[in-house]
Amino acid sequence: MRDAQARLAEAVGLTAAIHLDVVAAQVAPLARPVPATLLGSGKVDEIAILAKAEEPDVIIVNAHLTPVQQRNLERAWNSKVLDRTAVILEIFGERAATREGTLQVELAHLNYQRSRLVRSWTHLERQRGGFGFLGGPGESQIESDRRLIAERIVRIKTELEKVKRTRSLGRQARKKVPFPVVALVGYTNAGKSTLFNRLTESEVLAKDLLFATLDPTMRGVKLPQGTRIILSDTVGFIADLPTELVAAFRATLEEVLAADVIVHVRDAAHDESEAQKADVLKVLEELGVPPDRPMLEVLNKIDLLEPEQREGLLARNGRNGNIAVSALTGEGVPALLAAFEAGVTHGNITLTLKLDAADGGALAFAYRHAQVLDRRDRAGKISLSLRIHPDDLGRFESRFPKKIAIEQGVES
Numbered sequence: 001m002r003d004a005q006a007r008l009a010e011a012v013g014l015t016a017a018i019h020l021d022v023v024a025a026q027v028a029p030l031a032r033p034v035p036a037t038l039l040g041s042g043k044v045d046e047i048a049i050l051a052k053a054e055e056p057d058v059i060i061v062n063a064h065l066t067p068v069q070q071r072n073l074e075r076a077w078n079s080k081v082l083d084r085t086a087v088i089l090e091i092f093g094e095r096a097a098t099r100e101g102t103l104q105v106e107l108a109h110l111n112y113q114r115s116r117l118v119r120s121w122t123h124l125e126r127q128r129g130g131f132g133f134l135g136g137p138g139e140s141q142i143e144s145d146r147r148l149i150a151e152r153i154v155r156i157k158t159e160l161e162k163v164k165r166t167r168s169l170g171r172q173a174r175k176k177v178p179f180p181v182v183a184l185v186g187y188t189n190a191g192k193s194t195l196f197n198r199l200t201e202s203e204v205l206a207k208d209l210l211f212a213t214l215d216p217t218m219r220g221v222k223l224p225q226g227t228r229i230i231l232s233d234t235v236g237f238i239a240d241l242p243t244e245l246v247a248a249f250r251a252t253l254e255e256v257l258a259a260d261v262i263v264h265v266r267d268a269a270h271d272e273s274e275a276q277k278a279d280v281l282k283v284l285e286e287l288g289v290p291p292d293r294p295m296l297e298v299l300n301k302i303d304l305l306e307p308e309q310r311e312g313l314l315a316r317n318g319r320n321g322n323i324a325v326s327a328l329t330g331e332g333v334p335a336l337l338a339a340f341e342a343g344v345t346h347g348n349i350t351l352t353l354k355l356d357a358a359d360g361g362a363l364a365f366a367y368r369h370a371q372v373l374d375r376r377d378r379a380g381k382i383s384l385s386l387r388i389h390p391d392d393l394g395r396f397e398s399r400f401p402k403k404i405a406i407e408q409g410v411e412s
Contacts, residue, residue: 002239004029006272010239011062011084013189017091023054037076038069044076051077058082064240067116085112085242092245100163107156108245114149117142167255179220180344181230183259185284187276188236190267191300195327196233199337218255223341224334226373227387232259239279246286253287261343262295268313268324269304294346296339299324302331349393352405353384365399 004027012022028043037044038061051059058080061073065083073081082090089109096102184192196202200219217233232255256262264280266273285291302310303326310331313324317335325332350373355362357380366372366384369392374385388396396404 002272002275006275007062007239011060014062014084014087014091015060018087018094020058020060023056024050036069037072038063038065039073044073048077051079060084060087064242070116084240088238088242088245100160103156103160103163107153107160108242110149110153110156112242114146114153117145117149179228179230180260181218181232181255181258182221182261182263182340182344183232183234183256184263184265185234185256185280186236186265187267187280188238190236190265190270190276191327192233192236192265195265195298195300195325196231198327198330198333200231221340223337223344225341225345227341227345227371229340229344232256237280237283239275241279241283246283256284257287257289260294261340262289262293263298263340264295265298265300267301268299269301294343295321296343297322298336300327302326303329345387348387349390349406350385350387351393351396353386353396353400354403355382355384355400356380357382362400369395 008025008027012025015022028039028047030039034040039047047059056079059073059077060082062084064085065073065081070081070083089105089112092101092105093109096105184196186192196217196219200221202217202219218230221229221231223229234253234256262284264277266277270276299313299322302313302324305313310324314332317323317332318339323332323336323339325336327333353366355366357377363382366386370386370388372384373387376383386396
């Protein structure tokens with residue numbers, strides 16, 4: 001069970017993310033939801049008095065409201081009311097930077113609005129007249145709005161399918177390289193983008209702000225032993241992530257589904273770290289990530305912990321699949337990179353290939369289909385130490401009969 005004050009603090013953070021000033025915030029105990037207003041009549045009246053005094057532009061309820069509840073609360077408080085889903089959709093709408101991200105947010109918003117038409121329009125009884133000569137009342141405003149929304153949803157889904165196919169082609173191209181993909185996931189504001197910037201020397205937007213990252217970013221990284229990977233930074237997860245957004249962002253998060261290693265970045269200094277972990281795992285399950293997918297847990301922001309606690313975590317780095325780091329200071333990053341390498345090379349085969357220096361085609365083949373760990377040139381001969389996936393062993397054996405030798409067998 002999440003702490004009520006922590007949930008309130010998160011709601012204030014969400015509100016700040018859409019540039020609203022909070023003039024009052026409170027926890028409203030809820031023994032049993034009221035179908036008409038969610039909150040009990042006493043609390044509704046209490047907030048009505050506060051709203052009359054403060055005259056807010058909007059009142060945010062950190063819960064999912066039905067259309068009827070939202071309408072009734074707006075009438076009771078004489079103010080615009082947004083629920084948690086609407087606020088998160090608003091944040092995503094502001095942050096979407098790519099065409100794909102914009103489409104996904106619009107799709108989620110339209111699905112949300114379609115269920116809210118009963119609340120959103122004050123002119124539902126009005127009839128939109130036909131052409132006059134046809135007679136009859138024409139279609140109602142709500143029917144027209146539903147039809148227009150449905151048509152727009154179909155168009156967006158068609159465009160997103162094109163994006164999905166492009167992404168799929170991109171993944172296929174990367175598999176031919178072949179560079180393994182490591183995907184960063186985690187609760188929003190866990191420090192994924194700061195860690196991504198530290199590892200890739202990039203300048204992806206990284207702020208102490210909920211949902212600072214929305215569109216996925218990918219960069220190549222060379223690990224200490226020479227392994228090259230593609231590191232992917234993804235949108236942050238959150239408790240009670242709207243189902244509309246989970247569905248809409250499934251295409252983007254397919255990068256996570258296709259990743260060779262999933263890295264779960266946690267805010268080790270957050271009071272709700274364990275609850276946030278449970279929320280992330282729940283979303284991953286909803287996305288269809290197999291439970292046996294290799295996952296590395298990273299305890300980030302250890303610079304915010306007490307020295308004894310920080311040193312204890314660093315001393316245990318690598319045990320139980322956990323790595324403690326500070327993306328801000330760089331502590332623990334070498335251990336993290338080593339863990340990446342172990343994760344992506346697990347099961348690979350190391351072999352030696354001897355070639356004539358003049359055989360440029362064979363050399364190019366080796367560099368294209370394997371990771372070159374070491375190269376030695378001597379007297380017109382080239383000796384390569386290669387790391388390959390077991391599935392590629394047959395390809396090398398047929399291409400280079402009697403020229404390869406397994407060095408260390410299958411890596412563990």
